[in-house]
Amino acid sequence: MADELTPDEALDKINFHPRSNSKSRNWLDTTKSVQIRPGMYCYAAKPESVETLGLPYARSWNPTDEDWKLPENWQEILHEGIKERLERFRTFKIFMDICVRCGVCADKCHFFLGTGDPKNMPVLRAELLRSIYRNDFTFAGKLLKNIPGGKRLLGSREMSLEALKEMWYYFFQCTECRRCSVFCPYGIDTAEITIIGRELLNLLGLNIDWIATPVSNCYKTGNHLGIQPHAFKDMLDFFVEDIEEITGVDCTPQYQKKGADILFVTPSGDVFADPGTYTCQGYLILFKYLKEKYGLDVTWSTYASEGGNFGFFTSHETMKRLNAKMYVEAKRLGVKWILGGECGHMWRVINQYMDTMNGPADFLEVPVNPITGTRFDNAASTKMVHICEFTADLIKHGKLELDKSRNANRILTFHDSCNPARGMGILDEPRYCIKACADHFYEMPPNTIREQTFCCGSGAGLNAGENIELRMAGALPRANAVKYVHEKFGVNSLATICAIDRAALPTMCEYWVPEVDVIGVHELVGNALILPGEKKRTEDLRMEPLPGVEEE
Amino acid sequence: MNQRYLIPLTAVFLLFLLAYTGVEGLGLQVVFGVLIPYLAIAAFLIGFVIKVKGWAASAVPFRIPTTCGQQKSLPWIKQNTIDNPNTSAGVFVRMLLEIFTFRSLFRNTKAAFNRNASNKLTYSWEIFLWVGALAFHYAFLVVLLRHLRFFTAPVPGFIQLLENMDGIIQLGLPGLFVSGPVLLLATLFLLSRRVLDAKVSYISQAADYFPLFLIIGIAATGIAMRYFTKVDIIGIKEMTMGLVTFHPHIPEEVGGLFYGHLFLVSILFAYFPMSKLMHMGGVFLSPTRNMANNSRAKRHINPWNYDVPIHTYEQYEDHFRDKMIEAGLPVDKKE
Numbered sequence: 001m002a003d004e005l006t007p008d009e010a011l012d013k014i015n016f017h018p019r020s021n022s023k024s025r026n027w028l029d030t031t032k033s034v035q036i037r038p039g040m041y042c043y044a045a046k047p048e049s050v051e052t053l054g055l056p057y058a059r060s061w062n063p064t065d066e067d068w069k070l071p072e073n074w075q076e077i078l079h080e081g082i083k084e085r086l087e088r089f090r091t092f093k094i095f096m097d098i099c100v101r102c103g104v105c106a107d108k109c110h111f112f113l114g115t116g117d118p119k120n121m122p123v124l125r126a127e128l129l130r131s132i133y134r135n136d137f138t139f140a141g142k143l144l145k146n147i148p149g150g151k152r153l154l155g156s157r158e159m160s161l162e163a164l165k166e167m168w169y170y171f172f173q174c175t176e177c178r179r180c181s182v183f184c185p186y187g188i189d190t191a192e193i194t195i196i197g198r199e200l201l202n203l204l205g206l207n208i209d210w211i212a213t214p215v216s217n218c219y220k221t222g223n224h225l226g227i228q229p230h231a232f233k234d235m236l237d238f239f240v241e242d243i244e245e246i247t248g249v250d251c252t253p254q255y256q257k258k259g260a261d262i263l264f265v266t267p268s269g270d271v272f273a274d275p276g277t278y279t280c281q282g283y284l285i286l287f288k289y290l291k292e293k294y295g296l297d298v299t300w301s302t303y304a305s306e307g308g309n310f311g312f313f314t315s316h317e318t319m320k321r322l323n324a325k326m327y328v329e330a331k332r333l334g335v336k337w338i339l340g341g342e343c344g345h346m347w348r349v350i351n352q353y354m355d356t357m358n359g360p361a362d363f364l365e366v367p368v369n370p371i372t373g374t375r376f377d378n379a380a381s382t383k384m385v386h387i388c389e390f391t392a393d394l395i396k397h398g399k400l401e402l403d404k405s406r407n408a409n410r411i412l413t414f415h416d417s418c419n420p421a422r423g424m425g426i427l428d429e430p431r432y433c434i435k436a437c438a439d440h441f442y443e444m445p446p447n448t449i450r451e452q453t454f455c456c457g458s459g460a461g462l463n464a465g466e467n468i469e470l471r472m473a474g475a476l477p478r479a480n481a482v483k484y485v486h487e488k489f490g491v492n493s494l495a496t497i498c499a500i501d502r503a504a505l506p507t508m509c510e511y512w513v514p515e516v517d518v519i520g521v522h523e524l525v526g527n528a529l530i531l532p533g534e535k536k537r538t539e540d541l542r543m544e545p546l547p548g549v550e551e552e
Numbered sequence: 553m554n555q556r557y558l559i560p561l562t563a564v565f566l567l568f569l570l571a572y573t574g575v576e577g578l579g580l581q582v583v584f585g586v587l588i589p590y591l592a593i594a595a596f597l598i599g600f601v602i603k604v605k606g607w608a609a610s611a612v613p614f615r616i617p618t619t620c621g622q623q624k625s626l627p628w629i630k631q632n633t634i635d636n637p638n639t640s641a642g643v644f645v646r647m648l649l650e651i652f653t654f655r656s657l658f659r660n661t662k663a664a665f666n667r668n669a670s671n672k673l674t675y676s677w678e679i680f681l682w683v684g685a686l687a688f689h690y691a692f693l694v695v696l697l698r699h700l701r702f703f704t705a706p707v708p709g710f711i712q713l714l715e716n717m718d719g720i721i722q723l724g725l726p727g728l729f730v731s732g733p734v735l736l737l738a739t740l741f742l743l744s745r746r747v748l749d750a751k752v753s754y755i756s757q758a759a760d761y762f763p764l765f766l767i768i769g770i771a772a773t774g775i776a777m778r779y780f781t782k783v784d785i786i787g788i789k790e791m792t793m794g795l796v797t798f799h800p801h802i803p804e805e806v807g808g809l810f811y812g813h814l815f816l817v818s819i820l821f822a823y824f825p826m827s828k829l830m831h832m833g834g835v836f837l838s839p840t841r842n843m844a845n846n847s848r849a850k851r852h853i854n855p856w857n858y859d860v861p862i863h864t865y866e867q868y869e870d871h872f873r874d875k876m877i878e879a880g881l882p883v884d885k886k887e
């Protein structure tokens with residue numbers, strides 16, 4: 001990546017004064033302003049992946065080409081698509097109508113803050129589509145479109161090829177993080193507009209490959225990376241060996257076990273990519289502990305081996321198709337309820353969509369923690385519990401023996417992942433787990449955590465390699481806050497509960513705040529948990545010496 | 553100069569002149585005093601209803617509140633019942649605070665970036681828009697309610713009370729209502745923000761300036777009539793009462809200034825439903841704010857939920873059976 005910007009060059013580009021930062025005075029002038037720039041976009045979806053899913057217009061095309069090989073009646077397709085969605089989604093219809101362009105959301109988006117590109121202001125991102133909506137679907141638009149200058153007055157424009165390209169570019173420069181929605185006086189959620197916008201683009205086969213290929217893999221093999229069942233087991237076997245080396249205890253999990261108490265589903269990132277793998281080892285240690293101590297029977301499944309749902313970045317329908325597997329598998333195995341691992345958009349989907357799309361899960365029981373007796377009434381219908389809720393409950397009831405000193409070298413802060421924070425509200429459970437497993441914990445500044453948390457910059461399917469400039473720019477606000485606590489309190493570890501974060505934040509840290517590691521909450525749990533029969537541990541899960549061990 | 557605000561500014565001027573000369577020069581009192589107000593009210597009511605019905609007709613397939621605080625989970629974890637409500641009571645409070653105190657706007661921050669020193673991004677609390685927006689909306693409401701005095705006989709007690717409160721500050725002027733100048737100043741503030749804030753100015757179109765100029769025009773003509781040129785209040789009341797009782801009556805003494813004011817108000821009403829001003833109705837229906845975050849606890853129904861093809865377990869096993877058996881993974885069918 002020789003063409004990659006240095007942090008200094010990236011910082012030089014930031015300028016929050018739109019007129020001086022863009023070529024055109026009026027953003028409605030599309031032709032002058034669409035510049036799809038390398039480093040800022042992801043490669044187009046491969047036709048095979050689009051085909052596997054049976055989505056329309058699979059073809060090879062290139063975003064920087066003049067010709068996108070669109071179907072002839074593409075405008076009609078989009079028009080019909082918009083019309084249909086206006087009826088299906090009240091959010092969409094209302095959000096198209098009521099934005100007052102107050103600009104409050106403008107400087108809330110990490111992509112605007114990191115790039116200064118005015119079209120990354122959430123309001124303008126939405127206006128790209130709204131301008132077309134106004135032209136084609138509103139009374140005022142129909143009235144004014146034939147009067148000279150009328151469109152200008154209203155801020156409307158026609159569905160031109162340039163407008164389409166712009167929408168594509170900027171809808172794939174939004175991580176659907178919803179930070180803008182927190183501040184909007186009407187709760188306008190630009191993420192929702194992006195979701196629907198991307199759904200519309202999919203009608204023309206215009207997805208990116210970093211989404212389409214994982215989605216097709218998930219569909220066929222059950223997880224993003226297309227890890228086949230035996231390979232999935234191999235991966236976990238590696239972890240089991242490592243854990244045995246570290247602790248002396250065999251933590252071999254069970255697969256597809258019929259009649260187990262609980263089905264566990266986590267994002268495949270935890271199984272595949274460092275440092276998520278250490279979090280995965282944490283789960284294995286926890287389940288072994290619960291099995292030994294309390295006889296709790298947890299099973300994994302290679303069929304439902306993906307919690308992360310990239311369908312969410314494709315269309316509501318695709319999201320539903322991928323999500324269905326968890327219930328299908330839970331039913332087949334006859335478990336009592338489902339436990340979900342640490343993942344961002346997986347939990348947004350579970351919390352806000354799953355029961356509606358694929359419920360009712362009446363073949364499952366209302367989740368009860370058999371060890372503490374706690375009934376998870378907040379999951380009474382989905383029958384799905386977040387592992388941080390589960391672990392926090394165990395810790396609260398004194399059911400886990402934890403040795404905090406094993407995490408003593410970690411000076412921690414916590415990154416609230418956007419989706420669980422703003423689409424669910426799981427804020428205190430992970431903090432409770434962290435504090436029970438480690439002594440040194442410092443919060444980042446209040447404007448950057450909890451519901452105001454900043455995105456990692458790589459969510460919603462943008463964690464590719466070719467758009468690294470965009471990702472690093474988008475990660476700047478998060479990195480800036482991490483840097484603050486790094487300098488102030490010596491924070492060296494950034495804890496999080498999302499698999500994309502575990503993949504994206506290390507790159508961000510390397511770029512903006514070297515010397516900070518990224519760690520999952522259950523890695524901390526795995527380190528601290530005292531397994532029955534374990535040998536004296538000298539290494540943590542990363543096989544680095546435990547604090548205090550070197551000196552002995 | 554910028555046509556995005558020059559055109560709407562000119563338009564509001566011309567509209568005023570149209571009514572003024574129409575009445576003063578051509579004697580079109582009936583048009584501007586009766587016909588247009590009726591049409592405007594009709595356009596407002598019909599447009600408003602159509603719009604809200606249109607929104608209501610669209611489905612709410614998923615429960616997707618934006619959660620701004622701790623969820624309800626374990627009994628010992630303190631839930632933020634207002635910003636992350638799981639009951640309708642919580643939602644009700646959230647919406648009340650949103651509608652009456654603009655709670656989300658209250659959160660507003662301003663980002664700044666310092667390239668030279670430490671490359672810090674900083675966020676400071678930005679309260680002026682909140683203050684300005686509250687002042688604007690409440691002043692508008694009071695002015696509107698005060699005007700009910702022209703449409704009621706006898707004037708109800710609460711309007712008297714409101715007027716008394718509105719007139720409590722006396723700045724040397726007899727019978728000054730604070731709401732009028734506050735409305736004008738707040739509107740001017742909103743306008744200046746649109747012109748001076750680089751980001752807001754970049755996103756603004758003529759459609760954003762037009763209602764502001766319109767309201768400035770209305771407030772200015774209103775204030776002018778009340779404090780500077782004495783208009784015939786009795787005549788106006790006769791006329792407005794005539795309108796509400798459907799016995800239109802055109803008084804002699806009322807001049808062009810009043811008709812200009814009335815015409816601008818009529819335009820505002822007619823324009824309302826087809827413009828962004830409809831946020832007034834939409835804020836109540838915004839699904840990210842008006843829903844409880846309890847979709848894991850209670851099933852939400854999507855009216856258009858349809859079946860989709862999925863990759864079934866059987867297909868999966870058929871595809872991978874040999875590999876699964878070899879790896880020692882359980883299978884349903886052995887061969």
Ligand code: SF4
Pocket residue numbers: 098099100101102103104105106122123183184185186187188
């Ligand atoms: S904060 Fe809301 S109303 Fe204001 S510009 Fe953004 S989306 Fe529009």
Ligand code: SF4
Pocket residue numbers: 108109110111121122125173174175176177178179180181190191194455
């Ligand atoms: S959802 Fe996030 S990324 Fe998208 S516009 Fe809003 S703040 Fe920006």
